[in-house]
Amino acid sequence: MNAVPKMETPQAGARRLFARDIAEGFAPVALHCYADADGQPLFYRPRLKHPDGRKVIKPMRLDGLRYAMGEPPAPKEGKPLYRLPELLADTAAPVWIVEGESCADALAKAGNVATTSGGASSADGMDWTPLRGRSVILWPDHDGPGAEYADKVAGRLRALGCDVRRIDVAALNLPDGGDVVDWLAANPGGDLDTLPMLAAPAVRVEGFAPEPLRRPVPPPEPYPLAELGPVLQPAAESLRRVIQAPDAVCGASVLAAASLAAQALADVEIDGRTVPLSLWMLTVAESGERKSAVDAEAMRAARDHEKALAKSHEVELEAHAAELAEWEARCTDAKTKAKKSQGAGLARALQDIGPAPPAPLLPRVTVADFTAEGLAKLLAAGWPTVGAFTDEAALVFGGHGMTKETVTRTAGTLCKLWDSGTLDRVRAMDGATKLHGRRMALHLLAQPVIAERALSDDVLSGQGFLARCLLAWPQSTAGTRPYKAESLRHDAALGRMAHRLGELHREPLPLAEGERQELQPRPLHLSAKAKAAWVQLHDAVEAGMTPGGQFATVKPWASKTPEQVLRIAGVLSLLESTGAQEIDAATIGRAAELALWHLNEAARLAGTAELSPEVRDAEALLGWCHDTGRTLLYSRDALRLGPGRIRERETFTRAMGELERAGWAEPVEGGAVLDGRHRRHVWRIAPAPEGG
Structure with a gap:
């Protein structure tokens, strides 16, 4: 009869895993158990100490019937606090x-x-929410890392509504690095209630009347x-109703598709000018605005x-190989015959x-990076018509093509492609590439920090790359999205849009004679009334670019708006x-409403990305103070622990x-005592603001 395998005990697992350390003189002194809220062990942290003072503290977890080094995967909310069942x-x-x-x-x-x-x-990876609203006392070790740990934990706990106090470890006569265990050993039976606490000075907190650091954006x-x-309106409304993303995210996504x-x-x-139908969109939304969900449906x-x-390409590859x-056999045969006649x-x-x-065309219609x-x-x-679509614009703006060294030529190349469908590249390694009759649609969904960085880039703005983009920066819908028990899989409006766009995708490409990749799209003309309406819009936008005019601050976008109207109308x-x-x-009227909305977005956002470095640094510093609950700030505190961008004096x-x-x-006149010392340069x- 086979013996039933036994589960290894934590003690046995620790002795086995740390056998080498034990052989080198480290002695096991503790086995710390991290458990879930119900008291079930999740992992252990054995603690070993050497006579010379060195320590070994590493986690181990149960893996089947035996223990292995490391922690189990952390829950989404973070790792559990030590002694969690006792806390609860x-x-x-x-x-x-x-x-x-x-x-x-x-x-x-x-x-x-x-x-x-x-x-x-260890503060960053933990789940501190079990302490929400509780009274806590921080007792850090008496050293620099201890102070940083206490600062970080205090910020997280204040954000959870905790009443946070902190022991003044500098007043405990502890050695450098001294901790709770050292104090208890030196003060057996000591009264914890009499321990000195760090206290903020009594400085008034009323009387502030701050002004915005940047121009308020309407x-x-x-x-x-x-x-x-x-076709597009009902689909966009379905996306807005079910996914509950901002309306501009839904509208821009279906229009780009x-x-x-x-x-x-x-x-x-x-009037003798050719305007492609390629549209470029730059839509800005915070993380969590469900951009990806909208993009997935719009691009179905x-x-x-x-x-x-791709399936057809597999068949074409087999045929091409044959x-x-x-062809190679015929060439070989011809060379063999010619060899007999000395090459004649x-x-x-x-x-x-x-x-x-020729090889079959690469089956790529969309690219992200x-x-x-x-x-x-x-x-x-590949195919002469592609789309650059991504819900993570950081892949583009932060990629190799947009580095300081490459952004100029990337922007210039893309602008030519938007203007005329021509792509002209000359490279020492690859030779010259000049492609005609190509088209590229583009939709970049960006988080605000990425968009601000792009909008403030002199090259991207100066060369007109961004001016060719239809901008949208809608208000967040987060917090107003009750669960919808509705599937979009069989939504009629989205189905109709996907069917119609699929028909257009499958249309035979209009190619130049004798070419298999150079597009030669047919012309779309304006009716007499449509042209009159377009000319009227053109002149109105032009007048708005005069000094003091409605679009004076966004001339690059305004100058492209009449053409954007034609492109949208064609689509x-x-x-x-x-x-x-x-x-x-x-149709010109509808296209004008859409293009003017995007132009007004550019005007609304004008100046958002033109902030001075000082204002951006000030915003970062103020945000850090609010996030960490600091109502009093001293310079050394900010220089050591503040945002990286302000850590120079x-x-x-x-x-x-x-x-x-x-x-x-x-x-604060005269400074104040903070973190156990008098600080000369202190600010309250x-x-x-409420809800800010």
Whole structure:
């Protein structure tokens, strides 16, 4: 009869895993258990100590029937606090927070509720929410890392509504690095209630009247979904209703997807000028605004088309391999015959055979991360119509193509592609590449920090890359999105849009004679009334660019708006009729409403990205103070622990100057005692506004 395998005990696991350390003289002194709220062990941290003072503290977890080094994967909310069941068993008692499990155990042995996240660098990965609203006392080790640990934990706990106090360890006569265990050993039976606490000086907190650090940005107007027409409007409304993303995210996403489907089929022609139908969008939204969910639905037809192309490509590759083998055999045969006649007739024979059969086009319709060089290679070897679509614009703005060294040529290359469908690249390694008749639609969904960085880039603005983008920065819908028990899988409006865009994707490409990749889209003309309406809009926008005019601050975007109207109108026309030859006045009117909304967005946001470095630094410093609960700030505190961008004294001084001028900071005359010492340069910080 087979013996039933036994589960290894934690003690046996520790002896086995730390056998080498034990052989080197380390002695096991404790086995700390981290458990869940129900008391079930999650992992252990054995503690070993050497006679020379060295320590070994490493986690181990149960892996099957034996223990293995390391912790189990942390829950989404963070790792559990040490002694969590004890914390939850007495929610009325104050909680002592210390560094290290031994310190927590020592306080618990004395009858206190105590916990820790581990060592001085462990605060970030923990779940502190079990302490929400409780009274806590911080007792850090007597050293620099201990002070930083206490600062970090205090900020997190204040954000959870905790009443936070802190032991003045400098007044305990502890050695450098001294901790709770050291104090208890030196003061057996000592009264914890008499321990000195750090206290902020009595400085008034009323009387602040801060002004905004930047020009207040007015709220956006509602996105004109009704102007998207009978195909796109219902689909965008379904996305808004179920996913509950901002209306501009939904509207811009479906319009960009439609541009990708239509851009290869026609161009708008007006007075001898050709205007492609490619649209570029830059939509800004915070993380959590469900950009990805909207993009996935809007791009359903494009991705289905790409899958179909990939399947066809497999068949085409097999056929190409056979054709190539036949061509190579014919060339070999011709060379063999010519060899017998000392090469006579070889050139003519090879000419009759012709060039090698071209490889099938790469089945790529969409890209997310791209450079100008990569795009040139894709358009040279793949389909002549592509879309650059990503819900993480950081992949583009932070990628190789947008580095300080490459951003100029990337922006210049992309602008030519938008203007005329031409891509011109010259590289020492790859030679010259000049491609005509190409189209690229683009939709970059960006978080605010990425968008601000891009909008403040002189090259991207100066070369016109951003001016070719239709901007949208809608208000957040977070907090107003009750759960919707509704699936979009069979939504009729989205199904109709996907079907219609799929039809456009599958239309035969209009190619130049003798070419297999150079597009030659048919012309779309404006009716007489449509042209008159467009000219009127053109002149009105032009007048708005005069000094003091409505669009004077956004001339780059305004100068492109009349062309954007033509592009949008062309896309909307093809959506309603694949064979459309003319754009009517009603469609121009709808396109104008959409383009003007995006232009007004640019005007609304003007100046947002033009903040001085001092103001940006001041915003970062103020945000850090609010996030960490600091109502009093001294310079050394900010230089050691504050945001990385202000950790130089000159930068910090300029940022504080901005905060003082705006009324967010006020010097404390004579300084104050903070963190156990008198600080000469202290400011009191205005609290964040309600809901801010």
